[in-house]
Amino acid sequence: MESIFESKYCTEMRESAVVLTKRLAQTAQETFGDFEEAVEKDATKTAVLDGTVHPLTSYVINYVKFLFDYQSTLKQLFQEFDEGDADSLLTSVTTRIMQALQTNLDGKSKQYKDPALTQLFLMNNIHYIVRSVRRSEAKDLLGDDWVQIHRRIVQQHANQYKRISWSKILQCLTIQGLSSSSGNQFGGDSGGNSGVSRAMVKERFKTFNIQFEELHQRQSQWTVPDSELRESLRLAVAEVLLPAYRSFIRRFGPLIENGKNPQKYIKFTPEDLERMLAEFFEGKTWSEQKR
Known part of the structure; x- marks a missing residue:
């Protein structure tokens, strides 16, 4: 826009383009905010009776993957807010969406009457998130620490499942x-x-x-x-x-x-x-x- 409409007669057009770009960047930010809120408050009654990966999880992960298909455009838009730090803004958006998903999954997990199935459901879903992140460009932005923390969470849910399901029978x-x-009880060491x-x-x-x-x-x-x-x-x-x-x-x-x-x-x-x-x-x- 700057080079094509550089003459002094096109000042108004250039200024309009700048305003439009800022509005587009603002809309993008608001869209992510709306999506984050929609994910966190999603109340779909889809029952996953067997504790497998919930449709919401795969939907949100696909959304995040698409974000990274358009990351160069997004970074350009984010620079309208914070020049030179578009990476951290994209990281922040992604992290918040992931956190919203986990918050929602925690809520959905409480629908199960069996606490062992609650743990299995959370293990399956967090594992799916971690595996998807590790195989995508999101890994570079979220970082190894994020991946390691969430792998430990998967293990914690697996351990909790084992304790809840098997400690009684082992008794x-x-x-x-x-x-x-x-x-x-056993008549000495014999x-x-x-x-x-x-x-x-x-x-x-x-x-x-x-x-x-x-x-x-x-x-x-x-x-x-x-x-x-x-x-x-x-x-x-x-x-x-x-x-x-x-x-x-x-x-x-x-x-x-x-x-x-x-x-x-x-x-x-x-x-x-x-x-x-x-x-x-x-x-x-x-x-x-x-x-």
């Missing part, structure tokens, strides 16, 4: 409370089980079976769409559950096997558990599982 496989006497109540061991196995079958039925219907994340979560559970179960069977299995109907109490081998864990987070319906 079944501990030695506490199995003694029928107040003395040494590894014998004198003082251990067979009835209580049976009760432990029954409780474990009920709880594991219930977890398997419910959580096989939940979804972790990222295969790497899904496998690492199963592995994290297996690393805690399988050694505890093997140890419990090795120690107390003989008490049951020498009695009546041992299969009524020892329903699963460790290999059965491992196979069933491989069906968790596949998003299968109950009818599919039965087939």
Whole structure:
């Protein structure tokens, strides 16, 4: 505009162009502000029953990717506000949109009655955000610190899921409370089980079976769409559950096997558990599982 309309007779046209550019920059800023607010307050009732990535998450991430397709234009507009620091303005806009999305996801996560599914939902969605950022130009603006912080948040949600879902069932496989006497539960260091109540061991196995079958039925219907994340979560559970179960069977299995109907109490081998864990987070319906 400056070069084409440089004559003194075009002053008004040049000034109008400057005013128009400033208005366009202002509108862009307002648009981002409106979008940020819309994301934070989005109240769509879309229920993600299996805890997978919410449509809002993928929509907002696509929006941010498009921003970076037009970043040279945006930076030109942002310079109307702050010459020489367009990068920080684009970073600020992106960060605020991401924060608005996370605030909304926190709200949506509270719709779940099962607190373990709340954690799985947040893990899935934050992981999707981090993975998308790492694969896009947004990574250069948001920086490694942002990525690392949010990777830790994903891990925290995974740990919380594990604690909420599995700590109760793991209590079944501990030695506490199995003694029928107040003395040494296991008859010294000989590894014998004198003082251990067979009835209580049976009760432990029954409780474990009920709880594991219930977890398997419910959580096989939940979804972790990222295969790497899904496998690492199963592995994290297996690393805690399988050694505890093997140890419990090795120690107390003989008490049951020498009695009546041992299969009524020892329903699963460790290999059965491992196979069933491989069906968790596949998003299968109950009818599919039965087939």
